[in-house]
Amino acid sequence: MNKRMVLPTLSTAAIVYALWLALDSSPDVFQGDFVRIMYVHVPSSWLAFLAFGVTALGSALWLWRRTIVWDRIAEASAEIGVVFTGLSILTGAIWGEPVWGTYWDWGDARMASTALMLFVYLGYLALRRATPDPVARAKRSSILGLIAVVQVPLVYFSVSFWRTLHQGLTVRPDGIQMDGSMVAALLGGLAAVTLLYLSLMVERVRLARIEDENALSESVTAGTAVTAPDLDGIS
């Protein structure tokens, strides 16, 4: 098998297995089959947190080492994080209507803070697009990437800080109060999306590298007609 196909194949197989675990799990005493929405909602939220954490790590490493690969990793991870934050909001809303009786409530701390996190990371991606110089772009977005990550623990613990509509933490120091088949479906979903994240990251970072190479060759071709980007610090 082509080496580049290993991760996509593994993540596809993991998604199919996670889907089977979700279908095979017990319905909830109170929620019935609606609990199955949690097996896509919780992994989406987890992946958004992981992706924004990696963006912060890439940002910190770019500021420290000034190596462009860390900037590419930060950018790629933020874009994937935005996709999965959107999915988390969407699946949460679909679950909310039959269980809570509403798709959305701005008064809920978890929903409002997640929406805010989505807007901030959309701003991060917009900032990158608005800054043509690669060094200035990496510097500004790294600073924002480090500031924005503060929202991750804020969103996660918002259900403990403010008791609003959203239920409290499921994973607590005293353990998980769930049926074994539900835990398996949840863990299967988490493992599948983590593999999917790695697979998407490889391709997204590859795209960033090709785009950087294109920008560099265009500036060389243009000669003195345009101002060449300042590539100091990029290795």
Next chain:
Amino acid sequence: MSDPFVLGSYIATYGLIAVYAISLAVRIRRAKRGS
């Protein structure tokens, strides 16, 4: 799973992931052509 809310959530999740993966492949192909 036959419930429209449950079915809708799975279609939305895997549908959006598929759209993103395909768009990524198209962007890579276009970028490679542009190099």
